[in-house]
Amino acid sequence: KQEVTQIPAALSVPEGENLVLNCSFTDSAIYNLQWFRQDPGKGLTSLLLIQSSQREQTSGRLNASLDKSSGRSTLYIAASQPGDSATYLCAVRGFGNEKLTFGTGTRLTIIP
Amino acid sequence: DTGVSQDPRHKITKRGQNVTFRCDPISEHNRLYWYRQTLGQGPEFLTYFQNEAQLEKSRLLSDRFSAERPKGSFSTLEIQRTEQGDSAMYLCASSSEQNTEAFFGQGTRLTVV
Numbered sequence: 001k002q003e004v005t006q007i008p009a010a011l012s013v014p015e016g017e018n019l020v021l022n023c024s025f026t027d028s029a030i031y032n033l034q035w036f037r038q039d040p041g042k043g044l045t046s047l048l049l050i051q052s053s054q055r056e057q058t059s060g061r062l063n064a065s066l067d068k069s070s071g072r073s074t075l076y077i078a079a080s081q082p083g084d085s086a087t088y089l090c091a092v093r094g095f096g097n098e099k100l101t102f103g104t105g106t107r108l109t110i111i112p
Numbered sequence: 113d114t115g116v117s118q119d120p121r122h123k124i125t126k127r128g129q130n131v132t133f134r135c136d137p138i139s140e141h142n143r144l145y146w147y148r149q150t151l152g153q154g155p156e157f158l159t160y161f162q163n164e165a166q167l168e169k170s171r172l173l174s175d176r177f178s179a180e181r182p183k184g185s186f187s188t189l190e191i192q193r194t195e196q197g198d199s200a201m202y203l204c205a206s207s208s209e210q211n212t213e214a215f216f217g218q219g220t221r222l223t224v225v
Contacts, residue, residue, distance in 0.1 A: 004154070032212060043118075043203055044155070044216040089154055093212065098143065098168060100214060102154030 002027045004092055006103035013080055014111050021075040021106045023090035028068050034100065035064050035075050036089045044089065047075070080110045116217035118204050124223045125194055132190045133220045137206030144187050145214065146179055147203040148172065155203055161187060162209075194224045 003026045013019050023033070032051045036044040048057045048064040050073070056065040063076040073090055087107045091100035117136040125131050137144045142163050147155035158177070160168040163184035173179075176194075181187040191198055201221050205214040 034214060036216070041221070043116075043218040044205075046213055046215055049213040091154070091214075098160045098162075099145070099157035099170075100147075100155075102156070104152065104154050 002101045004101050004103035006106050010107040012109040012111055017080050018078050019080055021088050023073040023103055025071045025092050028071050029095055030092045031095050033066055033073050033092045038087045082110045082112050085110045116204055116206050116215055118217035118220050120220055122221045127224055128193055130192045132188055133202055135187045135204030138215060141206035141208050143207045144181055145205040146189050149201040149203055196224045199224045
């Protein structure tokens with residue numbers, strides 16, 4: 001059974017700093033991995049999707065990497081802004097399996 | 113395209129009542145998913161449709177839960193005889209067969225009192 005872990009559960013950093021969020025998963029046989037952002041009381045916004053054959057994906061100030069063999073992914077946020085404050089969730093999809101398995105998220109606070 | 117739409121956004125109901133939620137996926141997406149999220153947790157998979165066919169159901173989906181997707185367009189999730197433990201955010205997502213990136217709606221927050 002796939003298990004996804006995100007550490008730390010919460011993180012506070014001053015505005016302008018670069019930061020890294022971590023995601024680990026127990027079964028390396030994944031089809032893809034997706035990073036999401038969730039604001040309080042809202043739905044999920046897709047940030048980046050990495051296919052199992054890819055090593056990284058970039059979108060603006062965000063860069064996600066994937067090391068399937070070690071069961072790890074990182075989300076790098078450059079030059080953080082107060083608007084980046086949210087909960088960040090990673091989720092993996094296995095082969096032949098349509099469901100996403102989520103971590104419990106990292107609650108990020110950017111201090112102005 | 114306005115993305116995935118869910119209705120209502122909030123629902124408060126008394127224990128024992130039935131509730132129904134609606135999800136309208138992105139128009140060209142043939143895959144539709146329902147997830148449930150409780151406070152401080154990640155979303156948990158409930159069920160998945162490809163077109164009108166319900167292809168997978170989680171064991172979380174008890175007999176009181178039923179989902180439909182008539183004509184492969186919008187979907188409904190019904191909860192019968194609601195219990196306080198059903199209080200959660202119910203999230204709908206959709207994706208296409210070509211690109212499996214999942215797009216989520218804003219969710220329906222259910223409170224059972």
